[in-house]
Amino acid sequence: MSNEASTFEAFKLNRQLLNAVADAGYVHPTPIQEKAIPLALAGHDVLGIAQTGTGKTAAYVLPLLMKVKYAQGDHARAVILAPTRELVMQIEEVVLQMAANTDLRMVALYGGLGPKTQIEILEKGVDIIVSTPGRFLDIYRKGKILTKEIKTLVLDEADKMMDMGFMPQIRSILEIIPVKRQNLLFSATFGERIDRFAAEFLEFPERVEVTPQATTAETIGQIKYLVPNIRTKLNLLAQLFKNEEVNRAIIFTRSRRNAEEVFTFLNNRNFGQVRVIHANKGQNTRINSIEDFKGGEVRILVATDVASRGLDVTMVSHVINFDVPLIYEDYVHRIGRTGRAEKEGKAISFVNPAETYHFEKIEEIIRMKVDESQIPDDVDVTVTPYEEKQAYARELDRLLQRDNPDYKGAFHEKKALPNAHPHQEKEVEKKRGNKNSKAKTNRNQMKTKHQKNKGK
Numbered sequence: 001m002s003n004e005a006s007t008f009e010a011f012k013l014n015r016q017l018l019n020a021v022a023d024a025g026y027v028h029p030t031p032i033q034e035k036a037i038p039l040a041l042a043g044h045d046v047l048g049i050a051q052t053g054t055g056k057t058a059a060y061v062l063p064l065l066m067k068v069k070y071a072q073g074d075h076a077r078a079v080i081l082a083p084t085r086e087l088v089m090q091i092e093e094v095v096l097q098m099a100a101n102t103d104l105r106m107v108a109l110y111g112g113l114g115p116k117t118q119i120e121i122l123e124k125g126v127d128i129i130v131s132t133p134g135r136f137l138d139i140y141r142k143g144k145i146l147t148k149e150i151k152t153l154v155l156d157e158a159d160k161m162m163d164m165g166f167m168p169q170i171r172s173i174l175e176i177i178p179v180k181r182q183n184l185l186f187s188a189t190f191g192e193r194i195d196r197f198a199a200e201f202l203e204f205p206e207r208v209e210v211t212p213q214a215t216t217a218e219t220i221g222q223i224k225y226l227v228p229n230i231r232t233k234l235n236l237l238a239q240l241f242k243n244e245e246v247n248r249a250i251i252f253t254r255s256r257r258n259a260e261e262v263f264t265f266l267n268n269r270n271f272g273q274v275r276v277i278h279a280n281k282g283q284n285t286r287i288n289s290i291e292d293f294k295g296g297e298v299r300i301l302v303a304t305d306v307a308s309r310g311l312d313v314t315m316v317s318h319v320i321n322f323d324v325p326l327i328y329e330d331y332v333h334r335i336g337r338t339g340r341a342e343k344e345g346k347a348i349s350f351v352n353p354a355e356t357y358h359f360e361k362i363e364e365i366i367r368m369k370v371d372e373s374q375i376p377d378d379v380d381v382t383v384t385p386y387e388e389k390q391a392y393a394r395e396l397d398r399l400l401q402r403d404n405p406d407y408k409g410a411f412h413e414k415k416a417l418p419n420a421h422p423h424q425e426k427e428v429e430k431k432r433g434n435k436n437s438k439a440k441t442n443r444n445q446m447k448t449k450h451q452k453n454k455g456k
Helices: 015-023 031-041 056-068 084-097 117-122 134-141 158-163 166-176 190-200 228-241 257-268 282-296 329-335 355-366 387-402 422-455
Strands: 045-048 080-081 105-109 129-132 152-154 182-189 205-207 220-226 249-252 275-276 298-305 318-321 343-349
Touching: 015 056, 015 084, 031 045, 031 056, 031 182, 031 205, 045 056, 056 080, 056 084, 056 152, 056 182, 080 134, 080 166, 084 105, 084 129, 105 117, 105 134, 117 134, 129 134, 134 166, 158 166, 158 182, 158 190, 182 190, 228 257, 228 318, 228 343, 228 355, 257 275, 275 282, 282 298, 318 329, 329 343, 329 355, 343 355, 355 387
Parallel strands: 045 182, 045 205, 080 129, 080 152, 105 129, 152 182, 220 343, 249 298, 249 318, 275 298, 318 343
Antiparallel strands: none
16 A cells, blocks of 8 residues: 555544544554555455554454444444454454444454353344354354354454364354355465465455564664563552653553552652553543653653653653563554654563563564663562462463464473573572472481481
8 A cells, every 4th residue: 555544534534444444543544554445445355464562453343343333233344253262352452442432333253251241242233243163163153153244254263263273163154154245355474375274265455565674763772671470560660760860751561450550559659740641541631641641741651552651742752661561562662752853762672471482572573682681680679479479480481382283381380481580580499409308308217217227
C-alpha cells in the first residue's frame, strides 16, 4: 500500500473504531496492518505471514469489527480460532479494546474451566466468537452454537495449530460453517504444509508477508537488568530513583494490575508526584494525567501500552520497562518516548526469567544487543516465591514448545530454569549444596558407625 496509509485515518473505518484506535494510543499502522487491513476490508481472503509482535491481531480484528459493525440477532457472525487459551485471551483483549465504542457482543471459549458460564453468554446472544478449536466443537456438539450466520472465519497461528495436531478439529469446523464466507489465515511461518492448507482453505487469497524490523534512536541509551522476580523489580525501581538523575520518567507495565502495584509502591515513597494511566481509567483522567506530566507537575507516569504511542513529551529523561512488551514493536514505541528532539534519554528494561525469551526476540527486531547491567549490591534481591518461579518455568516451557513442538520441557525442582538468571542459579546451587552436604554427612556417619562395629 502507498504511504497514504501512514495513519489509521486513511483506512475506511468508521468513527467508533477510529476513536478506539486513538484511545489505545495507536497512530501509525504496523507494516502487516498497512498491508492486510485494506485487503480484508475489500472482502478478499487473506494469507498473512507475520510473527507474534508485529501487530497482526489488530490487522484482522479491525476489518472484522468493521464488517460485523453492530449487534444483530442471537448468533455469531464471525469466528476467530487460535491454538491456545493464552492466545484466545490476548485476542479477546484486543477485540474488547477495539470494540469499546460499539454494542458488539463477544465471547471467548477455551478449556481449563467448565463451559457453563461460556454457554450462558452464548445463550444471551453474541456477534463474535474467539475460541480454541476443541472448545468450539465441544460446545457446538452440545447444541449451543448455531453456525449458519457465520460470514467471517479467522485462523490465527495456523502453523502452531498444525504443530499441535488441531487439523482434524479445524476440518470438522469447516464442515459445519457456511461455505460462502471470508477467510483470513495468519501464520508465523510459511512452508509446504501452510501452502497446501491455504490452497484448501482460502479462495484466491491475497498474500501479505512482513518481517518485523524496527530501529531505535541513537540518542537513547539502552540497558537491561536480569531480575529474578517482581519484588526485586520493585526494589530495583526504588534504587534507580534514589541514585539516577531522573527528571521525568515513564514506567511501562504489561497489565493494569502491575501498573496499579507499581503506582502504589512509588506513591508511598518520596519520589515526587506519580500518576497511573491504563484502559480502566476514564478518558478525562488519562488526558489530565498526561497534561500534568507534560507540564512538569508530575515526575513519574506509570502506564500500560495505551500510552506508548502518540505521547509527545520532549523532556522525558527515562523510560523504564517494568515488564517486557509481548508485542515486540511496542518496545520501540515505548522507548521512543525519550531521546526526543535530539535530547539524550535512557531506556531501562527489567527482564524476568520468562521474559528473556521475548527480549531476545526484541533484540533481533532492533538488530542490536542491549547491554546488561548488574543489579547494584545495595538492592535487596529477594528469593523468588515457589509459585512465581513455577509460573516463569511453565511460561518459558510454553514459549520454547511453541518454537519447537518436540521440546519436552526442561524444568523440575532439581534443575535450574533454562537461561536462568544468576540469582536463581545461586538459589539452585545453594539447595544442591545443602543436599550434597547433608548426604555427605550421612555417609560419614554411616562409615564411622561401620568402623566402630568392625573394631568390636
